[in-house]
Amino acid sequence: MKAEDFPQEIKPFILPNHDGELVYRCLGCGQQYGIEKLLYTCPACKQVLLIYDLKFESLKKIPGNIWRKIFDYRKMLTIPALKGIYLYHEFIGPIIPLDTVIYLGEGHTPVIEANNFLQKKVGARFYFKNDGQNPSASFKDRGMASALSYINCLVRKGYVSDVLAICASTGDTSASAALYASFIQPDVKSAVLLPHKKVTPQQLAQPLGSGAAVFEIPGVFDDCMKVVEALSENYNVALLNSKNAWRILGQESYSYEIAQAFEYDMENRVVVVPIGNAGNITAVMNGFLKFYETGIITSLPKILGVQSEHANPVYRYYLEPDAAKRKFEPVIVKPSVAQAAMIGNPVSMPRVIHLVDVYNSMSGKQNVFFVEVTEQSIMDWELLANRNGHIACTHGGESLAGLVEARRLGIVGENDIAIVDSTAHAIKFSGFQEKYFEKSLPAEYNISSNPALVNAPVYIHPESLEKVPAPGKPLHGNDFDQFVEQTSKEIAKRLSLKRVPKA
Secondary structure, X not given: OOHHHOOHHHHHHOOOOOOOOEEEEEOOOOOEEOXXXXXXXXXXXXOEEEEEEOOHHHHHHOOHHHHHHHHHHHOOOOOHHHOOHXXXXXXHOOOOOHHHOOOOOOOOOOEEEOOHXXXXXXXXXXXXXXXXXXXXXXXXXXXXXXXXXXXHHHHHOOOOOOEEEEEEOOOHHHHHHHHHHXXXXXXXXXXXXXXXXXXXXXXXXXXXXXXXXXXXXXXXHHHHHHHHHHHHHHOOOEEOOOOOHHHHHHHOHHHHHHHHXXXXXXXXXXXXXXOOOOHHHHHXXXXXXXXXXXXXXXXXXXXXXXXXXXXXXXXXXXXXXXXHHOOOOOOOOOOOOOHXXXXXXXXXXXXXXXXXXXXXXXXXXXXXXXXXXXXXXXXHHHHXXXXXXXXXXXXXXXXXXXXXXXXXXXXXXXXXXXXXXXXXXXXXXXXXXXXXXXXXXXXXXXXXXXXXXXXXXXXXXXXXXXXXXXXXXXXXXXXXXXXXXXXXXXHHHHOXXXXXXXX
């Protein structure tokens, strides 16, 4: 659809024209810094940063109902830069020219309602948002589209050159960073640090295939993150982990899409996300707050953060009801099938603490909750979801297990509707499913295989057959007819099929 065919009242806004003024703001000392160069922590106090638009108030001059029409009609445009997360350009990156936006197909992932069986089993009406249908098969593409678009903008303006983008990863971040950096090479090259043998083969293959320099080091993600932080502090590199505030901006699109998918009605909605490095839950809260402040949504949804008992520092922090007595303490993680969430010292924890307070205050009540789930429940709910039409990863299983636990605790009511985050595609973590089916998961995971969920292929070779086909050695004539007849009979017997009566 062409812009000239849109309603008159939104024509002036259909192409972004908000003149934003973005700054980094420290969550510790409150200092502000310009965005002309990349910053990851406050130069004064070393605390993490968030990006604020000093002209955000001007967005409130446009009524909420007009904003809703702008976004709904803008989806009909064929301009590539506005087809992804920058559909919400004014809220994500108003200083980024559209011709420097990198769009690889990210964003606008489907929201799929669970079938009746699964909803009854869970005890709540819910949807999966399948962020595994992003280009690199994970939600990380939202943040990378933002971070790399900004770096591309800086390159085009001549502020930086020969950029080496680097990140620590449990798999998804590295895949996404390598993919987006490869699109603008040779101006940007990428390097990733992975914990040795703590990344699935599928995830390892992705940055290798995108041409990144891949380094495996001993330890876990937290150890990789410390090395990357040291590199970003001492060398001329661009850090692409969620410590990068541009990543958070891009991931806010998740909230905007949910609002749009539900026609901007967030009443009695619950958004369930796994926590990991805490960047995603930070972005989700910040995104909904922006839409609420501008009147695009008129109520804030409940936010539910989920952690495995094997990596639960945020959950443990909020166990203390008295905010004055809370003290954040990193934890030593144990092996988790929710591998990307196996983080004991989340970089974005200060952002979480800040935004939880703001979110609850704006809601006028406690509206952000945290629950802990077992490794057993993560695997069982992931497998059950995928037996009922979904493509949930283990982190989607973690989110679903969290919804079940929140329903049990009364955090989620019977009239609430949940949107459950599946952060990556099930194929990325298929190795855990394979081990579950083979009953070979190491004891340290504390998972036993439920026979009702185990599945395995069955080899069919009827004993009566003397000849069977093989690659390069097909059967012919009566031998082939016998093979088809005997094999089909054996399969029908195993499936208890009834023969069709002959006419």
